[in-house]
Amino acid sequence: MAPMLERFVSSGKGNGLRTTTRIKRGELVYSAEPLACCVSNKLARDVCHHCFTRCETLLRCSQCKMARYCNITCQKQAWSSHKRECKCLQSLLPRIPTDSVRLAARLIFALLSPSKSSSEELYTLEEHESHLNSMSEQKKQGLSQLASMLELYLQQEVPDLAQEALPPSCREPLSLLAKVTCNCFTISDGELQEIGVGLYPSLSLLNHDCRPNCVMVFVGTKLQLRAVRDVNPEEELTISYVETLSLTEARQRQLEDQYHFTCHCQHCDTQDKDGLMLSGKESTWCPLKEALPRLEGLKAELDWQALLQGCSHLLSTVGSDVPDQNLYKLRMTDMALDASIHLGHWEEAAEYGEKTLQVYSQYYPDPHPVHGVQLMRVGKLQHYLEHIEDALDTFKQAYQIIKPTHGDNHPMTTDLLMRMEECRTEMVQQSSSKH
DSSP: OOTTEEEEEETTTEEEEEESSOBOTTOEEEEEOOSEEEEOGGGTTTBOTTTOOBOSSOEEOTTTSOOEESSHHHHHHHHHHHHHHHHHHHHHTTOOOOHHHHHHHHHHHHHHSOOSOGGGOSSOGGGSOOOGGGSOHHHHHHHHHHHHHHHHHHTTTOSOGGGSSSOGGGGSHHHHHHHHHHHOEEEEOTTOOEEEEEEOGGGGGOEEOSSOSEEEEEETTEEEEEESSOBOTTOBOEEOSSOSSSOHHHHHHHHHHHHOOOOOOHHHHHTTTHHHHTOSOHHHHHHHHHHHHHHHHHHHTTOHHHHHHHHHHHHHTGGGGSOTTOHHHHHHHHHHHHHHHHHTOHHHHHHHHHHHHHHHHHHSOSSOHHHHHHHHHHHHHHHHTTOHHHHHHHHHHHHHHHHHHHOTTSHHHHHHHHHHHHHHHHHHHHHHHHO
16 A cells, blocks of 8 residues: 555544645556456456457356456466365356355455465555444344355355454454445446446445545556545545435435445535536426336336437427436436447437536536546547547547546546547548648
């Protein structure tokens, strides 16, 4: 752990992480490889299980039929961490354990063959909270079922956890799974889409704020923590555990359900954006709110045609009387954008995308990676449709955000620079062909 960070007790929050030096906006605060990680089940066929890159075609492990790799090199490098898991997966076929069970098992394998020195971690797994005492019976019940699944899954390789040379709390499947679910991080790709889950012990010290001073981005499985504002010495470092574009009540409920605390950050206590999110007459936006669960279902089923029809119909009828800032209208416009992209309706996609940009800039204080990624998506559409000047302008705005949130060397940043260069070259060619 870098000397610029230290543990401390954060008032009202328990353990926390703060800086010992002044950190500038955009600075890399810390980077870490996971103690254990795995690709999400729902993406198991699309993402390399070693380097976490999305690929059209992947090599499949001939034994467990589950793990996939982009090439032989990745497969060989993954073998040391996959070989025990491979036997466990084979023993359960055709059933596949949940992400949290697979992650907990990988964690046990990592602890049983400690290759990397975990001594420099500021926060050991033993100290991680399981929050079992504050869980509802229903949640404990769910975790108990996962714990039985974990024991069954490990049968081939670790028949008796209690006998192993593991930290005491890791010998108890229920408490281990509780720790995993409260402390794991979602690993996302450059476009912030979830691809897996991982445990980064020291970074579990980071407390939540709905307006944090740091963001996390990933390069493969490597987590990078960057400051999005200037941070003073001895100031606590914070990240957001949840998507912040939701009403205060919804954010607080999610944080209580998943992480067992009530958020009292300034953003929650002042509810400063709730009025804007509910702008317009309730009677006009209510139909949009009521339709969202059905539309989200269509999105989950990847029924893009029905999704686009549903969204565009509602947006053109009811939605025309609702301000663009309204949260439910924005969610629907975003879904219409996704559906249009999947169906290759580029003109429509660009229109929907452009509608969201003004609103995103109101909700996401810059630099915020979500706003940067949205600008980039819209810029790509404008470029494809040969609206070159618009595209260059959008890419420039994206670059102002992505550079501090992702850093100079992130693939997203280099991709953006390349696209801006392409636009400039095309504009020069256009103007010279006119003369």
